[in-house]
Amino acid sequence: MTTAALSAALPMLALVTLTVLTVAALVAQPWWSEHRRARLWAQPFPAPWRRILRRRVPIVARLPLELQLRLKRLVQVFIAEKPFIGCQGQKITDDIRVTIAAQACLLLLGQARADCYPGLRQILVYPGSFVADRERPLGAGVMQAQRQTMSGESWTSGQVVLSWQDVVAGAADPDDGRNVTLHEFAHQIDQDSGVADGRPWRAGRATRRRWAIVMGQALERLRSEPSALIDAYGASDPAEFFAVVTEVFFERPAELAAEAPAVYDELVALYRVNPMRW
């Protein structure tokens, strides 16, 4: 090959090499993730993490043993894969990682997959409640800037933002039906299908239709008659309704089943667990 022919062929060669490497990386990545998860699952759950679970997340001790084991495995994957970022000087410790991961993974106990929140990129942790600037629609396309104090937020770009003080308080009482971590991670499950619209992805058109009817009717009922069980904040919109009933489903299951049996059944089918049996 002449020098001129070689220099003409080089960019093509580089392009082919790059394409081959990209395809190889795409093919290898799921395999590598699976391999890493299998290795993590084989590792024993660290004793200090077990003590954090016992102290901070009392709901875990109620789970049947096989679900406790599954939860611990999911926590190991979650902590290995998801970066935690401290905000306003908050230091990130195992106490924070394990307490948040355990509650987040409670929502994944029934899923067949070994991964955790594929769309979630980071967990941002503030020491206490934080202030966020929001825009509120005033009508006729006019928006008003507003400052709000928040205990948690979930963004469609793959971030969950939490106040550590509120995370601890939410986990400490597993029977009050109030839990900011469950709430924000329910939004992440909802956002898995794109926007947060109170319709987490379900297979089957009939299943999706039934979900929409049951949840829509329950939301309308909450709007017309306040409930002592389901927080009025759930009446804001379908996304908040789903996040609020998720908190109640895990923390006051028997009461939810009595007050709104159809909603309870839909949540059993979605999360594939039945907290009333714990």
Ligand SMILES: [Zn+2]
């Ligand atoms: Zn919310």
